[in-house]
Amino acid sequence: MKYIQAEHSGPLNGTVHIPGAKNSSLALLAAACLADDIVTLEGIPRIDDIRIIAGIGQDIGMGMKREGGTIVVDPRWIHSAVIDPGKASSYRASYYFAGALLSKFGRVTIGFPGGDDFVSRPIDQHIKAFQALGAMVRLYKDYFVVEAASLRGADIYFDTVTSGATMNAMMAAVRAHGRTRLFNAAVDPEVVDTANFLNRLGARIYGAGTERIRIEGVPYLHGGTHAVIPDRLIAGAFLMSAGLHGGQVTVLDAIPEHLGALLAKLEEIGMTIECGEQHITAYGSGSLRATRIRTGMYPGFATDLQQPMTALLLQAKGKSIVTERVYPKRFAHVAQLRRLGADIEIRKESAFVRGGLPLQGGWAHATDVRAGTCLLLAGLAAEGVTRITGIEHLERGYEDVIGSFRAIGAKVSMRETDAQALPEPYRMQGS
Numbered sequence: 001m002k003y004i005q006a007e008h009s010g011p012l013n014g015t016v017h018i019p020g021a022k023n024s025s026l027a028l029l030a031a032a033c034l035a036d037d038i039v040t041l042e043g044i045p046r047i048d049d050i051r052i053i054a055g056i057g058q059d060i061g062m063g064m065k066r067e068g069g070t071i072v073v074d075p076r077w078i079h080s081a082v083i084d085p086g087k088a089s090s091y092r093a094s095y096y097f098a099g100a101l102l103s104k105f106g107r108v109t110i111g112f113p114g115g116d117d118f119v120s121r122p123i124d125q126h127i128k129a130f131q132a133l134g135a136m137v138r139l140y141k142d143y144f145v146v147e148a149a150s151l152r153g154a155d156i157y158f159d160t161v162t163s164g165a166t167m168n169a170m171m172a173a174v175r176a177h178g179r180t181r182l183f184n185a186a187v188d189p190e191v192v193d194t195a196n197f198l199n200r201l202g203a204r205i206y207g208a209g210t211e212r213i214r215i216e217g218v219p220y221l222h223g224g225t226h227a228v229i230p231d232r233l234i235a236g237a238f239l240m241s242a243g244l245h246g247g248q249v250t251v252l253d254a255i256p257e258h259l260g261a262l263l264a265k266l267e268e269i270g271m272t273i274e275c276g277e278q279h280i281t282a283y284g285s286g287s288l289r290a291t292r293i294r295t296g297m298y299p300g301f302a303t304d305l306q307q308p309m310t311a312l313l314l315q316a317k318g319k320s321i322v323t324e325r326v327y328p329k330r331f332a333h334v335a336q337l338r339r340l341g342a343d344i345e346i347r348k349e350s351a352f353v354r355g356g357l358p359l360q361g362g363w364a365h366a367t368d369v370r371a372g373t374c375l376l377l378a379g380l381a382a383e384g385v386t387r388i389t390g391i392e393h394l395e396r397g398y399e400d401v402i403g404s405f406r407a408i409g410a411k412v413s414m415r416e417t418d419a420q421a422l423p424e425p426y427r428m429q430g431s
């Protein structure tokens, strides 16, 4: 079994290149199905979620060839709109294949999305969008079927702001007859990136990045090349790492505007931030102030940065309050931080964090992608050695997490152990 070993590491200093965004890449690769010719996507990270898409590509006849950070997609020979439920459930963003294949072929059979477990992650708004466009949705135990004799543009009012359903509705509507208007749309950079990509192929999407998006359906999408936006969540985690012990970390190939809420918070707690056009440097002062965080959809404080931020706030003297408004139960990392000695209490949708107390290394389990980064940051701050299991979650989202943290002086390594070597509580039954 693999685990990450993190040791207390002094001030972290150095420079990290930020890879392409996971959450954009996953959407773009599904959206590439919509094209009628070859598509080249640059900056796609080497992460497990992308490997699952490669498997889906093989199953349905979508050619995918990796050349370094570039993936060349050939959607001309897709022969099936049936996505294996096991693969669909192995990551979250499989739902984009529903929108894309429905739009292109008028029918799709697909398993339910997996991804990080935050207790509740409904897809009702995706379904509502498909239905509004004239599709019939049938739900079965392990999969669902969406089909339409023809898709017709419609007005769609989302009941809640959702980036996934906004992008999925965009994909489904792109080849529908007539005009679709999305109201209460998400304004995330990944929505804009997906719209820019589709427009490059000949789609007619207007207003992405605002709460109202208009899509004029087109019958055909040609091929083209697009570079994915940088991963704002990875950039955010590295900037936070500078605050752990008063270091200096520069992230290259990042877009400062995508990180506005985080950068403001880092300054508020006592760090200094310098932004260039495509890089950001964070300076830790060695002394952090407690604060309040309330997550929200973009441009609010990203829920995906909440967990690593909690690790950082453990270093800030006083009581911080972290309120989770997007996924009110996204606190699985707290029990693991407590194993390292953290004093955090959960009340309703808030974590009350008593910072400034020493952490002690130990075993901790990453339950999801960002819980992994959170524990990694906590492990670098804790005395002694921290061992983090659940690496498969981290590998869904991070390309070379070890190499990147080492580049800024973190003492981290990937290790392997057999189950018998683990202390009793970590052994699986029968192992």
Ligand SMILES: CC(=O)N[C@H]1[C@@H](OP(=O)(O)OP(=O)(O)OC[C@H]2O[C@@H](n3ccc(=O)[nH]c3=O)[C@H](O)[C@@H]2O)O[C@H](CO)[C@@H](O)[C@@H]1O
Residues within 6 Å of the ligand: 023, 024, 026, 092, 093, 120, 121, 122, 123, 124, 125, 126, 127, 160, 161, 162, 163, 164, 165, 186, 297, 303, 304, 325, 326, 327
């Ligand atoms: C692969 C991917 O891009 N994942 C990101 C995406 O997830 P995902 O696309 O699942 O998240 P959404 O933006 O859709 O969710 C936002 C909010 O809307 C709710 N909702 C969503 C869909 C729906 O049909 N009904 C509904 O009620 C969710 O429960 C949540 O409270 O955005 C999340 C919120 O920024 C991020 O944490 C995830 O990293």
Ligand SMILES: C=C(OP(=O)(O)O)C(=O)O
Residues within 6 Å of the ligand: 022, 091, 092, 093, 114, 115, 116, 117, 304, 369, 370, 397
């Ligand atoms: C929640 C996340 O991922 P996913 O939606 O793919 O589960 C994340 O990237 O933090």
